[in-house]
Amino acid sequence: MLYVKAPAKINLTLDVLHKRNDGFHEVEMIMTTVDLADRIKLENREDGEILIATTDQFVPNDQRNFAYQAAQLLQTKYGVKQGVTITIEKEIPIAAGLAGGSSDAAATLRGLNTLWKLNLSLDRLAELGAQIGSDVSFCVYGGTALATGRGEKIQEIAAPPSCWVVLAKPKIGVSTAEIYGGLQIDQVKHPNTQAMLEAIDNDDYEGMCQNLGNALEQVTFHLYPEVVSLKEQIKRFGADAVLMSGSGPTVYGLVDTELRVSRIVNGLRGFCDEVYAVRLVGERNLLD
């Protein structure tokens, strides 16, 4: 039996460059891990079956679960005869833009690599993860990275300046496909990825705050105006900078003092049920 941690990610930047012939979009994004995590228990089964148990009734417990797909991929690629019971204690909100399902898949790949003694490299696990979803490769490594391609090409970068992150998720779930589908490429507002890389490199908190940017905001904001108001609230209650993560609808605020974190969290009471105060993890930390 083995426990693995599956942390959420946020996007510090998300740029969309163009639409590709395979239907995906070419992106350039800086992602970093935060300390809000699902906990996954992996238990070997001699009957070869893959079973999913989850604490959240809205998470699928069959082949649609990304953790199931991760286990199945390893079984078929490497002729594994064992099965596994995967118990997912869900902490990361679902369909939120925080890569919850992708991180469960990535943690399952890492955990089963150990449990089933497959001895695969992280690079190989990340390659396999890309077959499940674009965010899975990043989640295999964690830490902070520049992701390109459709999101699966990962280049590790330094950890961003340490700070608090207040995450707030409105009561809606957003479909990533719908948001990319609504994007008009000629109207994209491109973030300055280079400036963000420099800010991170110089451990420059203000520079990081000034250069947050997400090309998908305009689509999600148009479809779900409540996300715009939430962003304004977080800013008004004192965050240094605010951005939507991924395709949304979660919005996060960066703050560098604990006192202001509680002010924002208290301020959001009544506007938003799902609020989390977490910290950037930043560095790769695969010890579960």
Ligand SMILES: C[C@](O)(CO)[C@H](O)COP(=O)(O)OP(=O)(O)OC[C@H]1O[C@@H](n2ccc(N)nc2=O)[C@H](O)[C@@H]1O
């Ligand atoms: C928004 C982000 O979460 C930012 O990290 C990712 O770009 C999306 O990653 P993901 O949820 O793992 O997405 P996938 O499961 O691979 O794709 C879901 C759908 O989103 C669209 N999609 C996704 C990634 C990408 N680079 N271009 C796209 O157009 C496609 O319609 C795809 O069918």
Ligand SMILES: Nc1ncnc2c1ncn2[C@@H]1O[C@H](COP(=O)(O)OP(=O)(O)OP(=O)(O)O)[C@@H](O)[C@H]1O
């Ligand atoms: N282990 C899982 N946890 C949560 N959702 C899962 C899982 N496996 C499959 N899903 C499905 O994936 C959908 C998207 O959920 P998820 O929480 O991964 O979205 P997300 O945070 O927006 O992801 P991303 O940021 O990668 O786009 C859910 O609606 C759910 O049906």
